[in-house]
Amino acid sequence: MTGAEVANALFVATILIYAGAMFAYAVEYAFDKRAPKRAKQLASVGTAGADAPDDPVAAEAPISPAAARGAGRLGLILTFLGTAALATSIVTRVIHTGRWPWGNMFEYTVGVALAGMVTWLILVSRGSVPRRLGLFATFAVTMVLGTSVRVYTEAGPLVPALDSYWIVIHVTAAIASSGILLIGCVFAILHLLKRRYDRQVSDGKPVRFPLNVAERLPDATALERMTFKIHVFAFPLLTFGIIAGSVWAHLAWGRYWAWDPKEVWAFIAWVVYAAYLHARVSGRSAKANAPWIAILGYAVMLFNLTAVNLVFDGLHSYAGV
Amino acid sequence: MTATLAPPPRSKPKPAKRLRAFGRRWWHQLTAMRTALLLLLALALAAIPGSTFPQRSISAPDVAAYYDQHPDLAPWLDRVWAFDVYTSPWFSAIYLLLMVSLVGCILPRLGLHWKALRAKVPDAPRRMSILPYHRTLAVEANQSLARAVLKQRRWRTTVREAEDGTVTISAEKGQLRETGNLLFHSSVIFMLVGVALGSLMSWYGNRILSEDKSYCNNLQQYDEYGLGAWVDETGLPQFCVTLDDFDAEFTNGGPTAYDAAISYEAAGEEGEYALEVNHPLNIDGTNVFLIGHGYTPVVTYTDRYGQTQTLHQEFLAMDAAMNSEGAFKFPDANVDPATGTVDENAEVGFDAVFVPTFDDSTAMLLGTNPELENPVLALTAYTGDLGLADGRPESVYAINEAQIASGNLEQVNDEVEVIGVGDSMTLPDGSSLTFDGVEQYAVLQVRHDPGGPVVLAGAILLLGGLLPALAVRRRRFWIRWNPDGTVETAGLNRNDYDGLDEECDELTAAIAPGHEPPQASSSDESIGSQQ
């Protein structure tokens, strides 16, 4: 097997392992009835001891809460495994091509997936988020990986404009911030779901599928704060990535900013995220809309990552695929 | 606008006063956070058309092509500045409003922050138990130890002694957050000033330069250039550049490196430089960039009388495989050496496609490999009047279509003739064109932008302000010795963050050794607190 084949095999393995992890998390999410409905304890998951299933519904469930938590632990192990496989796949590509691994859109997308998952694993390891929410993180990351397959490109050499150490600085910052923001976007969506769910419940309306999935989400306020924290962390990184990009543009193309489509959409994303940070401090109704702005921000990031390369004709067109 | 206001009836307030109230209301509105939010979103929205329509500032030919494709729509789009989005009145209006809003936001806050930095830390409320963090100590606490601890941890403190013997130390930390925030917002303006300076004081020129050719820095010698409003074209720095050698490296049919060996002469000094993409040459603050390359076929035309002329003609690449197009024009050909008279229809021109790697095993003319492996020229010859004499500027890369259409130029061969290096194409009149070989050219961009470093400095300040603006936590802490001998501590968050209780408990323990922080209650702040 050549390096490229090994890298591809590991890539496929990653997707399969993540799919397994997703399933395991789904079991924990659905059947660990111990996650109670009272707000204070919503987050207490994964602690040993005192796990008597006193909930009658849980007692009837086909999978006991203890088994469900076992599934969650398996899910976490699989997530670590899959992430290791993904990282190894990237390293194998680096060895095979003898260059930095962010040379085309496929590699960029895979990098975003890795950054997103690493962010998630750090959050879980620090105990900042409950393990069972890994269901949503693995889902989002697997979707990103699935998309990347559509733009798969054979690992080849870099075009001269990319042959610079600025690729390490600029693209790594862009990938890392996109990965972190992906997780931020997941939290924004979860917050909105839970908020909607809470409103339905307090209005006494029945909650149907798929909204009833939100029952087991943590407290809506807590989700919103987590969303904010992730964005606060990622925003300076995004800013830095854009600044580094324009320094590089100066060296490679002779100008630091010329409203190339990629630059336009990076600017838009940055401004939208700045709007998000403002919305959060400008009064209650703006704050309520802030998660939507965050989601809009990610939509712009995704658009910039995919459509701008494929649709518009710009200097960044080496990334055409 | 005041002129249009009718004189008000006597009973109403004076116009000046009304105007001031009106102005104040609008100023308030404009500098409100919500307005900033809306303007930011509007700016994002307004930037979009710049990526969907070709922009003159980036590529005027693309705009012209758009005009050709959409002859009805294009003039309308042009009327709303769709091809000049970033200099359009509506885009400018949004960002100028945003800047005004920003200044209106920063100035008062600068004043307030300046005062806050020197003001005393506010006292705690009488009933400290209303604060989010509050403890009544069961042990003694020493005042000088408390001060030392707070000082050592860089809290800003104010001590107050009340008449009844109450002593309160008020402490505050995290002013850097607001400092960072103000720095961040100011640097947005700073960067914009840099951009404005750049557009007024910068200039650039693009020059296609074949191997062994030289040119000097003045506008006539550039293929394309742009000057800022404050740039004096006679004041451009003096230097000359020669392209000694150009080398393109390929791996698996893709370019991996371009190297342009250049020598230059500036202010009596001579130098050599290996110019590469990403490695500009700096001559006294003016940068020379390598931004492209191409092929220069060399041909010799031998006319009916046996006179020869050699042309080195740069061709423009049409695709990534460097299939290129261009033209060879010989307006002075076919002069009878005996009589000195020019035959009618004597001018000769060739429309040509240059293919770096021609594959004769397929029917395709265009190649897929940008390397020079089997270069050919595909030629169409024309004789007649090339149309150069009328003085109108015209493309050196194509034969004048209008001359062909008007019948002044006649196409000689019906089928395109493909010749390799060393081969010739012979015309019916006995003259011939020989493909001598291929050279390369580099596309150089020379740019001087004094605004660039200002923008970069602004960007670094912006990042330097952003980090504390987001990461620093503002909080206050109080410790009070009551006349009845009890000691209380309290803490307050000035911005939303986790861990106030933990920090204050730790601080209390440091001030009052022996104080046992209560078992950490399961706080509902974090979604993940595991216990």
Ligand code: HEM
């Ligand atoms: C070019 C336009 C602007 C950009 C890119 C921008 C960006 C930002 C960013 C990224 C933050 C987050 C930093 C922090 O939370 O401290 C922020 C905060 C803030 N901005 Fe702006 N801003 C802009 C214009 C304005 C304007 C016009 C105002 C005034 C109306 C304003 C008022 C504020 C305030 C008060 C905060 C602090 C929020 C807090 O309490 O944390 N900004 N801005």
